[in-house]
Amino acid sequence: MKHIKVRILATIWVSIFLLFVPFYIILNLTLPVHFEKEAKAALTYEMEYMSSMQKQESEDAPALDYVGIFFSGDICFIDLTQDPAENSAADNSYGKYNVQSAEHDVLSYYDSQGLPFGQIRTLKTDNGYYIMVLYEDVFSWDGEKVPTIMYLNIQPIVQYTKRLNWLLDAIFLCVAAIMSVIGFRLGGQIEESQENQRRFFQNSSHELKTPLMAIQGYAEGIQTGVVDPIHSAEVIMQESDRLTRMVEEILYISKIDVHQLVLHIAVLDVRELLYDCLRSAEPIQNKKQCSVVTDFPDAPVRVRCDEDQLTRSFMNVLINGMRHCDKTVWLSCKADRHIITITIRDDGGGMDPQDLPHVFDRFYSGKKGNTGIGLALASDIIRLHKGSITAHNDKSGAVFEIRLPVAP
Incomplete structure (x- = not known):
């Protein structure tokens, strides 16, 4: 419209x-x-x-x-x-x-x-x-x-x-001006939302085409006998897994946008969630041949969260660090009386300064390629938990800081 x-x-x-x-x-x-x-x-x-x-x-x-x-x-x-x-x-x-x-x-x-x-x-x-x-x-x-x-x-x-007409005119103009400002801002938000939605579907279709074209290409290669079937099958499986993850992330973001994502809240130890993420990310860690250095407190760190959703957000940020690191990823967790701070840092040289403001934008295309929607989904899930996530560079690489409220 x-x-x-x-x-x-x-x-x-x-x-x-x-x-x-x-x-x-x-x-x-x-x-x-x-x-x-x-x-x-x-x-x-x-x-x-x-x-x-x-x-x-x-x-x-x-x-x-x-x-x-x-x-x-x-x-x-x-x-x-x-x-x-x-x-x-x-x-x-x-x-x-x-x-x-x-x-x-x-x-x-x-x-x-x-x-x-x-x-x-x-x-x-x-x-x-x-x-x-x-x-x-x-x-x-x-x-x-x-x-x-x-x-x-x-x-x-x-x-x-x-003479009250003058007063009525003044009230009319004031109400019209105030409502016009509100309407203008609301209209801008709606237009921005529609533009984001248009870009979202456009970028989604583009991102989905990449694994589909790879699958189709290797399938045709197997059919014509020009590629090794075993290697082609491995690529097809990898691209299928990638396609499945992308579809799931798109569905999750769609549910968040329409407020249909139901959170099943429980009080959990955030350290256990991070350990689960490390175990799930071992295949990627082994493939990258990188190490993960952890720094967790001895005492439990309680957080009110949906276990599956918050684990998904941690996992997306952790995998992003593993993919862009050189040799090491540092994962730390600390808490005071009110705030839990989870830091994921890598030694990959950091992000381009022009990309930093857009690192959590959906399908933002930076100088190192698309960031996809993994970080965007992580940001949305963390906000649903009344938390925040920020990104910046330090001497060695990129740093992501997640802040969540401590469970009472």
Whole structure:
């Protein structure tokens, strides 16, 4: 799959956009409508209360207890019978009525459009968002009904909610930026994993071809009678064993990659595992005609491990040392209260400095040929045991250090 990072980023931005759209709708559409409804309800309640008071005076009916609702405390009144000079102390800068800006907007609408008694109207101007109604005020000093405009300006609260858009924009950008960084890194890891997988299968097929071609070549030689059958059979057996080991290692690495390798953990003496490796590696040691110098402590060194898997990792590193040594391999084990350190050192001259960072990479092709997957598998198994393995050169050759936690 190509362009994984781009696809992940696109998915993240679209998802975040769809997540924030409802909030934008609520802030910019739903809340203003809700506030307008609340304002109309407040004016309606006020008129109902006035009506109940009027009935109480004329019919001796019980009046409503005034409890008010949302916006009731913000209602403003304009007495249409009052002298304009008494409506406001402001300068006479608005023509017919000497009033403040909000009253000027309401009265301008009243003059131009008129207001039917008891019918709520809505007015939006540059200065306000007005909900208003014309009614007869029964609370005049002389007891007369006074035509009065009752109104609410909900623009401040509507503008406040719209200012929250800036906060929402900032949150949107922050979330998008953080998720983009995470998605970009995740996409990079996926692309790297897919590239490693592609190289793994490509290199696996290449490595498997080598013994298969040798087997096929010697088999054809036997068939045509151009090679010695006994020698050819030995080569075929050797290449078959090599092919079997490679297939097993590839299968083990595949299980590790998909987290299907089950470890059967037990507390064991790591010295015994190393002795088992030495016994198993004797054929290679005899063929190489090299010696192995050991340095183990007298006391047991306990480690929690899967015996087969950890032995396999030790074996791979030990055989690598035997194959590249000149005459000697040194194998040592020491432990403190927390860490076990196993060192495998050879006198083969060491690794090329350019190859050192890649010595545990699968099928890495160095200057001395492919390292295969033996060291890569050893590294993976050791990590599964919460340990680590490193490689470096010393005066005589390559040095591999394996560190594992001591069993409690």
